[in-house]
Amino acid sequence: MSANRPAAVVVLAAGEGTRMKSATPKVLHEISGRSLVGHVVAASRELDPEHLVVVVGHAREQVAAHLGEIDAEARTAVQEQQKGTGHAVRMGLEQLGGGIEGTVVVVCGDTPLLTGDTLARLARTHAADGNACTVLTAEVPDSTGYGRIVRDRDSGSVTAIVEHKDATAAQRAISEINSGVFAFDGQLLADALGKVRTDNSQGEEYLTDVLGILREAGHRVGAAVAADHREILGINNRVQLAEARRLLNARLLERAMLGGVTVVDPASTFVDVSVTFDQDAVVHPGTQLLGATHLGEGCEVGPNSRLADTAVGAGARVDNTVAERAEIGAGASVGPYTYLRPGTKLGAKTKAGAYVEMKNAVVGEGTKVPHLSYVGDATIGEYTNIGAASVFVNYDGESKHHTTIGSHCRTGSDNMFVAPVTVGDGAYTAAGSVITKDVPPGSLAVARGQQRNIEGWVARKRPGSAAAQAAQSAADGAEGES
Numbered sequence: 001m002s003a004n005r006p007a008a009v010v011v012l013a014a015g016e017g018t019r020m021k022s023a024t025p026k027v028l029h030e031i032s033g034r035s036l037v038g039h040v041v042a043a044s045r046e047l048d049p050e051h052l053v054v055v056v057g058h059a060r061e062q063v064a065a066h067l068g069e070i071d072a073e074a075r076t077a078v079q080e081q082q083k084g085t086g087h088a089v090r091m092g093l094e095q096l097g098g099g100i101e102g103t104v105v106v107v108c109g110d111t112p113l114l115t116g117d118t119l120a121r122l123a124r125t126h127a128a129d130g131n132a133c134t135v136l137t138a139e140v141p142d143s144t145g146y147g148r149i150v151r152d153r154d155s156g157s158v159t160a161i162v163e164h165k166d167a168t169a170a171q172r173a174i175s176e177i178n179s180g181v182f183a184f185d186g187q188l189l190a191d192a193l194g195k196v197r198t199d200n201s202q203g204e205e206y207l208t209d210v211l212g213i214l215r216e217a218g219h220r221v222g223a224a225v226a227a228d229h230r231e232i233l234g235i236n237n238r239v240q241l242a243e244a245r246r247l248l249n250a251r252l253l254e255r256a257m258l259g260g261v262t263v264v265d266p267a268s269t270f271v272d273v274s275v276t277f278d279q280d281a282v283v284h285p286g287t288q289l290l291g292a293t294h295l296g297e298g299c300e301v302g303p304n305s306r307l308a309d310t311a312v313g314a315g316a317r318v319d320n321t322v323a324e325r326a327e328i329g330a331g332a333s334v335g336p337y338t339y340l341r342p343g344t345k346l347g348a349k350t351k352a353g354a355y356v357e358m359k360n361a362v363v364g365e366g367t368k369v370p371h372l373s374y375v376g377d378a379t380i381g382e383y384t385n386i387g388a389a390s391v392f393v394n395y396d397g398e399s400k401h402h403t404t405i406g407s408h409c410r411t412g413s414d415n416m417f418v419a420p421v422t423v424g425d426g427a428y429t430a431a432g433s434v435i436t437k438d439v440p441p442g443s444l445a446v447a448r449g450q451q452r453n454i455e456g457w458v459a460r461k462r463p464g465s466a467a468a469q470a471a472q473s474a475a476d477g478a479e480g481e482s
Contacts, residue, residue, distance in 0.1 A: 004123045007051065007102030007186055009044040010092035013037045013109030014057025014079040019237040025059040026235065027109045028066055031245040032252060033272025033290060036235055037063070038070050039112035039248075042273075045071070046116025047105065047123060053077050053095050054109065055088045084204025085180075086196045093190055100186030103127065106207065108180045110235045112244055113251075118226050119181075125224035126183035132219030133189075133211055135161070136181035138229035146177035147208070149223060158221040161208050176225070179232035182207070183224075188214060248273075256283075261295070264302075278314070296330065310340070313348065326358075329365070347382070361392075364407060376400075377419065381407030387431065388413045406441065 017026025027037035034042065037054065044052055052071070056063045057079040064076045077095035079088050089106055093099065103126060105119060118136070126134035135158055137149050143164075148171050150160040161178045162171050192213040196205045211221050226232055235241050252273060253266045260279035263269050268285045274292050281295040284302030291309035295301060299316040310323040313330035320336035328334055329348040338352050343360035346352060350363050353370040361375045364382035369375055373386055377394040380386070384405055392403045393416050401419035405411065409423055412431035423429065424441030433447040458468050 004120065004127050005103075006047050006049040006105045006123055006183070007100045008092075008096055009047060009049040009052045009105045009107065010089055011037065011040055011044060011052070011054040011107050011109050012085060012088050012092075013040075013063060014055050014060075014082055014088055015110075016058040016082070017110070017236070020235075020241075021238075025063055027063060028059075029235070029241055031112055031241065032248045032270075033274055034112070035066060035070070036112045037067070037109040039273075040107055040109050040114060041067070041071050041074060043114050043116045043119055044105070044107060047119055049105070050102070051075065051096050051100075053092045055079050055092045057082055057088075083198075084202065085207035086193055086205030086209060089189070089207055090193045090205070093186075093193070099190035102186050104184045104186040104189055106182045106184065108234055111179075111181070111232060112235065113231045113233055113248060114181070115231060118231055121227075122181065122183050122224045125222065129222045130220065131183075131222040132185050132214045133221045134183040135211070135221070135223045136179040136183075136226055136232065137176050137223045138179055138226040138232050139175050140177055140229045141175075143172070143175050143177050148172070148174040149176040149178060150174065151176075151223070155220075156222070158211065158223050159215070161211060176223075178208070179226065180234070181232065184210070185219075188217075188219060192217075269302075281312075305335070378403040378405065378417075380405040381409070381425065383407060384409040385411070387411050387415055387429075390415045390417070393418045 013027045015026060020026045028035045053075045054067055055077045060078055067074050067076060075095055077091045079091045103123060105123060122134060122136050145164050147161045147163050148167055149158055150162055150171060151157065152159050189210065192210040195213050196209045198205055215221055230247055233244060235244055249270055252271050253263050253269060256277050257263055259277060261277045262282040265285035269283055269287050271289045272291060275289045276294045278295065278297035280298045282300040286304040287302035288306040293307045293309060294311045296312055296314040298314055299312045301307065301312060301318045305318055305321045308324045310326045312318060312328045313332060315330055316328050316332040318328060318334045321334050321338045323340035325342035326340040326344040328346050329350055331349045332346045333351045337355050339357040341359035344358040345362045347363055347365040349366045351368040351370060352358060355372045356369050357374045359376040361378045363380045366383040367380050369386040370388060372388050373390040375392050377400050378392050384407060390411060394400050403417045403419045404422040406423055406425035406427065408426050411429045412433060414432045415429055416434040418434065418436045421435055421438060423439040426442045427439045428444045429435055429439065430446040433445060435445055435447055439445040458471050462468050
């Protein structure tokens with residue numbers, strides 16, 4: 001095992017988080033497409049630890065079930081009663097069989113901005129300096145409320161972590177603070193945890209007490225400073241949750257822009273951590289890209305669009321659109337005010353125009369559904385045109401049925417396709433038709449009543465009305481011209 005590869009990472013996620021004022025456990029609140037603990041687990045996995053254990057307590061069944069979904073190999077340890085951070089780490093080590101030979105990294109489950117790079121730097125520093133414990137610290141603009149890092153002037157080692165309320169005036173001037181993230185020698189950690197006392201105001205086992213125990217035994221305690229102090233921010237309330245979301249979103253958008261994506265207005269654009277981009281994609285203001293969404297080369301999305309788990313092909317244009325679990329082909333045009341529901345697959349150079357809704361529909365290359373239509377449970381071939389105000393009538397009150405429209409068809413406006421029904425290749429349907437029977441290839445289907453004009457109806461049924469007066473004026477004008 002590499003000297004920089006931890007033997008274990010212990011994630012502390014047992015707290016209730018009462019300041020969130022939520023029925024949802026704090027560590028399960030989400031930002032940018034992941035739970036808080038999910039972000040921490042993902043960063044920890046970048047270290048490739050031999051073991052990863054998450055200590056759960058409050059709502060442990062719910063948290064453990066979530067962990068099983070996001071990381072099946074993560075183990076859980078139960079802290080039945082929240083008796084402090086030292087006790088939580090002790091529960092984690094017991095789940096792993098006691099003392100661990102090698103480095104044990106301890107992280108907090110509510111620090112979603114923490115990166116794998118920073119954890120790797122902590123592990124490297126710990127190994128290189130031969131420390132018994134290495135504290136991840138940060139230089140902050142305002143250290144009020146944080147535990148201060150007190151160092152030995154000569155060696156630079158950490159001599160103490162002093163809480164704000166206990167700090168002297170000189171110590172309060174220190175800007176280097178404790179993050180709550182540590183790297184330990186596993187064997188020394190296990191031994192020291194057995195010596196942690198509970199004679200404090202909370203009656204709890206504090207993990208920070210381990211540092212003093214190690215120093216008293218003659219071991220070195222060092223520190224690694226985070227490059228960006230914002231990485232260590234913990235989440236305790238909704239205000240901090242929103243701030244973390246803003247910071248993470250800015251980080252994700254910066255990465256996208258440096259990779260060749262144009263983000264017109266980062267302040268109004270939101271992306272999840274799992275979104276991917278190709279070069280020269282353009283994202284317009286007011287756009288949300290969620291889940292496993294991918295934007296292809298040179299495509300444009302937005303303004304005011306929300307895409308979830310949707311693939312957008314190269315050169316496609318998506319405007320004022322909501323799409324979920326959909327595929328949009330290369331060069332396609334979607335929107336404005338379009339809704340693509342799950343199962344929609346638009347081929348290359350297709351069009352789903354204004355006020356079009358599609359669901360479980362496969363649309364062939366070059367086909368157009370320009371406006372005001374619903375296409376559900378359907379297959380449409382290539383280079384077909386669907387007339388305005390068409391409805392694919394797919395539900396009979398009990399079951400969904402499928403409609404198939406062939407290639408190179410021209411369907412009229414205000415058509416109803418009552419499934420199951422098939423329109424063959426090259427067929428036409430007349431405007432205003434209700435298609436209930438299959439249409440053979442190359443045929444014209446007309447399914448509407450004959451028009452009948454009843455002369456003089458308005459004068460008889462609506463005498464004196466504006467319509468009657470207009471009709472009489474038209475009749476008088478026609479007589480004058482004859």
